[in-house]
Amino acid sequence: MSGAAFIGTSNRGFAQQAQEEIRRLVEAPVAFQWLVPNEIFMFTFSTIGNQEAIDKLQERQPVFLRHMQPVDIERDWQGSDREALQWIGDRLGAAGESWAGVRMAVQIRKAEQYTGECSPSELKQELDRVLDSDFAAIPVVKEADRILSVFLTDGKLFAGVSKPQDNLSDWSGGAIRFRREDGQISRAKFKLLEAEAAFGLDFAQYRSALDIGAAPGGWTSLLLERGLHVTAVDPAKLDPTLLRDPKLTWLQKNAGDVTFASGAFDLLVCDMSWGHRQMAKLVKGLLYALQPGGTAVITVKLMHKKAFQSLREAIQDLSPGLELQQAKQLFHNRDELTLFMIRSEQ
Template identity: 30%
Template structure:
């Protein structure tokens, strides 16, 4: 029996970095791009669950989403009806759960006779008629339909094997009322992932806080925040009695504070090695067992080298809990650190 193909998604600019990472994990695997943000890996004897575990444990930085192929259209589809027939024929032969998440997306600019939202609704209606309860997310079993220039790939796998509960790893967050800056999306996406135990009470320090976007998300989380920045905070966050604006630099604050925060956040725009140095200084302030959340700024031509150098530095004082280029990270990577107890 032939082995199912495994697919991975990454940011379009960093797909080559995702391929390089997986090649380090599986030197004998066949890896190739099949879309601008989609690749496939064929590694002898490696299941989707084993691949997901390896991605988490290494950790792999640029792979955002995984799925296992169970069928496909033979070529670019000519009609929605043809796609539904092939999809149902494929999925009906599998042990489907009573309730599933259905994820539909396109890799690249695909000239299809229907939109992806039309495909989602048509597939959902057809599955519902057959007695399957369909949701967009939050289910243990995921059915996927990824539209590419050479056809539609149908998948089935567990939530744990997908790395994320969003189609292709594309997290769509609506602009909330009161948003201060778009940088909030990065921290909100991290909190929404659900696989990390992040504090919801206690003290947080937001280094380089101005204008206050991350501070706002930390307050929503339930933390009292010390916002460190010489620049002004947005008035909407500055008047919060549980936000303490410390008008100084990160370096001066970390060298003089007596706080023992539960979490230190760092989204400052600086070179990755310098940002890592700031977090090494922060380790002396952070409560034992406390967490650090930071973004590392990268460039496409040396992304892996930049990240690996910064992580080597950070491991001097921290356990690396999580590293990934999230959907709302552009030229950067999100890292979660834990100070040893």
């Protein structure tokens, strides 16, 4: 069967870039329709099927498309949970699939202006109950075998079932949440936590990190918690709670004014609040200090309306010393994205 429909989600303001990526990566005629302007949209292919679209997008790793979910059901809807349960139940009962023992996560989102009488949390409760009682599936929140994704607007209901890896993220809408800790130094810490998960890294495996543009110290605090020695460079002050840590060296300087031994670090992270070209110049000047094969995680500020150009220029400026592994706009990135790179061997 051909024809495939999905809901795509990007960070707010970057949906046009996500749509451009879909066009480029899938290379098949595609139609778009807004659900939430500049953030959430339907995308529909008439000439290819679901799996082909999923495979192409997964394999080519979109930067701005944060999350996708299949649309197997699209119905006009007056907001009653009975109708919703009926359609979704019919979908689950169709095609002879057995859901017995399958770990199912129900993820429900709604358009901002949704005013329907049936609330997403009530609908989720009801669906969890039906999955258990009628299908012998196991309702779960994490580590699901399948995700049942539902999107509600005033007047329409969209739903579909997929494997978590086919959604690009197993979090609802790709909105990964971390618990805020007591005494947490900065929200920026979430960016590095998300980068660690998104790029499949384990910072505990590294020995010694250079953190460029470290203040007030959210990234530094995470790396210290993971057991690394950290050299933090920033003319601005680090949070005083960090300064007691014997594994921390703080150089209260501009990153253009510091020198290190060659290959002193196996991890370089940079979250400097500078334009992408100045950032790349400073990082390039310090690359000798990252050992060959070492990892770099770098935030790139995006020029307004020229996101692809900023990305291209940053990658070009940092090469050949750093080879791109993956670029991704993380949920915790604002007008920026994050690069995961490896120091080349020469």
